Amino acid sequence: xxxxxxxxxxxxxxxxxxxxxxxxAVVLVPAVxxxxxxxxxxDGVSAPSWNGLDNFRDLLSDFTFWRSLFNNxxxxxxxxxxxxxxxxxxxxxxxxxxxxxxxxxxxxxxxxVLSPIANASIWSNMIFDQISGVVGFMRAHGxxxxxxxxxxxxxxxxxxxxxxxxxxxxxxxxxxxxMRQVPADQLEAAYLExxxxxxxxxHVTLPNIAPTVALMLVLVTIFSFLTFDYVYLMTGGGxxxxxxxxxxxxxxxxxxxxxxxxxxxVALCMSLFGLIAACAYVWTSRESLRA
Amino acid sequence: MRRHLARxxxxxxxxxxxxxxxxxxxxxxxNAFKPHAAIVQDPLSLPTALALNNFxxxxxxxxxxxxxxxxxxxxxxxxxxxxxxAAPAAFPLARRRIAYWKLISIYFLCSVTxxxxxxxxxxxxxxxRLGLVGNVFATACIIAAINLxxxxxxxxxxxxxxxxxxxxxxLMDxxxxxxxxxYVIAPLMRPGMVTVAVVVALNAWNExxxxxxxxxxxxxxxxxxxxxxMTSVMGADRGIMMAGACIIVVPVVVFFLLLQRLFLEGMTxxxxxx
Numbered sequence: 357x358x359x360x361x362x363x364x365x366x367x368x369x370x371x372x373x374x375x376x377x378x379x380x381a382v383v384l385v386p387a388v389x390x391x392x393x394x395x396x397x398x399d400g401v402s403a404p405s406w407n408g409l410d411n412f413r414d415l416l417s418d419f420t421f422w423r424s425l426f427n428n429x430x431x432x433x434x435x436x437x438x439x440x441x442x443x444x445x446x447x448x449x450x451x452x453x454x455x456x457x458x459x460x461x462x463x464x465x466x467x468x469v470l471s472p473i474a475n476a477s478i479w480s481n482m483i484f485d486q487i488s489g490v491v492g493f494m495r496a497h498g499x500x501x502x503x504x505x506x507x508x509x510x511x512x513x514x515x516x517x518x519x520x521x522x523x524x525x526x527x528x529x530x531x532x533x534x535m536r537q538v539p540a541d542q543l544e545a546a547y548l549e550x551x552x553x554x555x556x557x558x559h560v561t562l563p564n565i566a567p568t569v570a571l572m573l574v575l576v577t578i579f580s581f582l583t584f585d586y587v588y589l590m591t592g593g594g595x596x597x598x599x600x601x602x603x604x605x606x607x608x609x610x611x612x613x614x615x616x617x618x619x620x621x622v623a624l625c626m627s628l629f630g631l632i633a634a635c636a637y638v639w640t641s642r643e644s645l646r647a
Numbered sequence: 648m649r650r651h652l653a654r655x656x657x658x659x660x661x662x663x664x665x666x667x668x669x670x671x672x673x674x675x676x677x678n679a680f681k682p683h684a685a686i687v688q689d690p691l692s693l694p695t696a697l698a699l700n701n702f703x704x705x706x707x708x709x710x711x712x713x714x715x716x717x718x719x720x721x722x723x724x725x726x727x728x729x730x731x732x733a734a735p736a737a738f739p740l741a742r743r744r745i746a747y748w749k750l751i752s753i754y755f756l757c758s759v760t761x762x763x764x765x766x767x768x769x770x771x772x773x774x775x776r777l778g779l780v781g782n783v784f785a786t787a788c789i790i791a792a793i794n795l796x797x798x799x800x801x802x803x804x805x806x807x808x809x810x811x812x813x814x815x816x817x818l819m820d821x822x823x824x825x826x827x828x829x830y831v832i833a834p835l836m837r838p839g840m841v842t843v844a845v846v847v848a849l850n851a852w853n854e855x856x857x858x859x860x861x862x863x864x865x866x867x868x869x870x871x872x873x874x875x876x877m878t879s880v881m882g883a884d885r886g887i888m889m890a891g892a893c894i895i896v897v898p899v900v901v902f903f904l905l906l907q908r909l910f911l912e913g914m915t916x917x918x919x920x921x
Contacts, residue, residue, distance in 0.1 A: 366746060367824050368739035375736035375795055376751065378728070382792035383758055386766035386773070393769060400772050446664050449657045462907055463665045466672065469903045469910065471853035473871040474896050475671075477878070481885055482674040488686050488885040490674075525668060526914065533915040553653065568919050575918075582762045585855045589875075606764045611860070616768050623764040634760035641756055641800075 394620040400610070404617065411621035421622070424600045427512060428629075431601065432580035434516050435523075436573060443527035444569075448557055450532050461532065464525030472522070476589035479518035480505065508598040511591055515599055519586040527572060534568040535561055571640045578633040581626055602626045672896070679890040686885045701890035709877045709891050714870035717783055717862070718852060721869055724787035725794065725851035726844050732791070733798035734840055738828050740799065741806035742814065755796040763793070763856055771860060781867040786858060790851050798843045801917050805839030806832060845906055846913035852899065870895050 394411055398404035415421040446464070450457045467475060486492045486503040494501050504514035538561055546556045562569075584603040587593065593600040593608065602622055610619035678686050679701055680694035706712070739745040740752055770789070771780075779785040809832060817827045858869055868876060874891045881887050903910055 368745040371735040371739045371824070371828065372745055372751060375732040375799060376754075378732055378788065378792050379755070379758060379795055382770065382789050383761060383766050386769040387761065389769035390765055400768075442664075446661065449661050452654075452657060453661070460661055460665060461911065462904065463668050465907075465910070465914075466900065466903070467668055469849055469853075470896055470899055471871045472855050473853075473875050474892050477874070477888065477892055478671050478675055481882075481888055482678065482690060483671060485885075488683075488690060490690060492687070493690050521667070521671070529911060530915050530918040533911075534919045537919070571918060578760045584763070589855070603762065603764055607767075610768045610771075616772070619764075619768055623762060623768070626762045627765045630760050630762055634757055637760055638753060638756045 390620045390623055393617055394624050396617045398616045399614040400616045401614075407617070411618045414618060415621055415625070420597055420600060420605065423597055424602050424605045424622075425625075427599065428581055428583075428601050430512065431516060431583060432577055434513075435520070435576050435580050439520050439524040439527055440569075440572070440576070443524050443531055446528050447531035447535055448553075448561065450528070451535055457532070461529055464528050466525070467522045468526045470522070472585035472589060475518065475522050476586055479521070480590055483518075484514055505591055506595060508596055511595060511598045515586050515590050518590065519583070522586075527576075530568065530572060531565065534565040538564040567640070571637075574633055574636045574640055578630055578637065581629045581633070675889050675892045675896065678886060679893045681886050683884045683886050686889075690885075701886045702894065704881065704884075704887045705877065705891035705894055708881050708887065709870070709873040709894070710865055710868060711870055711873055711894060713866065714868050714873035717867060718869040718871070720783045721787050721790070721858070721862075722848050722851040724784050725790045726848050728788060728791035729794045729798050729847045730840050730844050733795055733802055733843065734833065734836065735828060737799050737802035737806050737836075738832050739824075741803040742811065744824075755799055758796045759800075767856075767860065774861060780861055781864050783862070783867065786861040787851070789857050789861065790854055791847075793857070794847045794850055797917060798847060801843055801913070802836060802839050804916065805836040809835045842909050842913040842916070845909045849899070849902075849910070 393404060395406060395408060396404035397407045397410070450460055453460065481488060483490050484503050484505050486495055486501070486506075489503075491501045491503060504510040542560050542564070543556060546560045551559070582603060583601060584607070587599050587601055588604050588607065591599045593604040602625060606619045606622035606626065609615045609622060674690060677692075677694060678690060680696070680698055681692075681701075682698075685692065685695075740748050745751070774780050774785065813831050813835075814827050817831050822830070852869075853871065855871070859872055859875070862868060862872055865873075865876065874895050877888065877891055
């Protein structure tokens, strides 16, 4: 038993206080205000007036709200499947590269470290654009392609493609780091028993990295409900709200039409979904809280 | 024979994945040196000359001289505030020496997952009333607060790795908590602080939602915001746009390549469980 570890003490409060105060001023207090504003009619300037559950009632009968929510669910499903599967596969392949894995890691992570503004502009202008982009180039050579961002049926997938291009390398690098901690003797034993690559992955690697995979599933779910940058930058929620997400809907309500009360109500709904995932996140991090 | 085929397929998959990651960036570099007409004709062709006029136009059009200063101030302030607040907080939380350490830790864990929209709107209108909109330092405080929880959680693991016997012997020698932190813990967690600083710097440099909301007016634009504003003025000239993209992307790429070990460590540290 450690001498110092036995008593917790207020003498250590000054160490934590600055961080807590900053977080309270920027996150906690405004979040509580949002909770209150959600029950008011407020344009951000004049005095807010209580209107009870009106904002929520409006949202529930608003087609755009349901559409945004559904888009968020679609977004989660896309991100929980494609990048997950791809990054697990590529991370396993990286394990077989004794030397070149370091180079691949850096290449895969490169899109992840670039700013969303740059990435969104690159994809809009150089890939999807039907005049100057790769799509335009294929059109000029006779392929019947259109700018996928400009059409209701394809816009959400096009934005998701750009965002996945930026994000999947992160997952790969995380999984690869987890896989490197798989005990070598287990892998060797499986190999000597004659297990194929798929059997080794399924019965040795996967059980060992399961906690990391679980954490990533939780984080990806959380961030699917928070995602904003790529949609806002590439389509602004359009065309015809086809890519509207809860985050862009709330932002537009607050800063474009100044219905801040309603925006706060949307933010609360987002947080509710986030909260469910957040509980799972705290639960996966529980070992750091064990006394 | 089958093993051999599988090896080739594995190689091919990795090469294709690398090509997909790099292709859009290659397009930026290729087209940054071409006039708009040549891009429309064939975005995949090589530039015929290393013309720099696109870069000159982009630098002026994106107001990058102002943007550079604002970006550096914003990033620097964010890093200083985040590390300066997170490192001391990580110490008693890791050592469990503070009352309610569990509650505080749960609070920070939860705030990792809070949507920015949950606190953005009231915060904006308060900032507007206080006249803080457009103030780089005030904006940096918001980004610091957002980066704080993950930084504390990350630094906590570095403190945990320091043997507690070191604290104990300092305590027996009559050191105060501050002295223990200053002379025992802080020097040993310096690698952690550097890692956190690098990751936070990247986040601050790339941040979009907070920065675009709070840094309004061209005198407050960061480099990335200046680039975004360029779109409405010279967005029709793809050559200039790609030169602008080069200008904001290349410094980050260089920074990343030089410090890749720290980036990898900082990004995977909190994520790998087991």
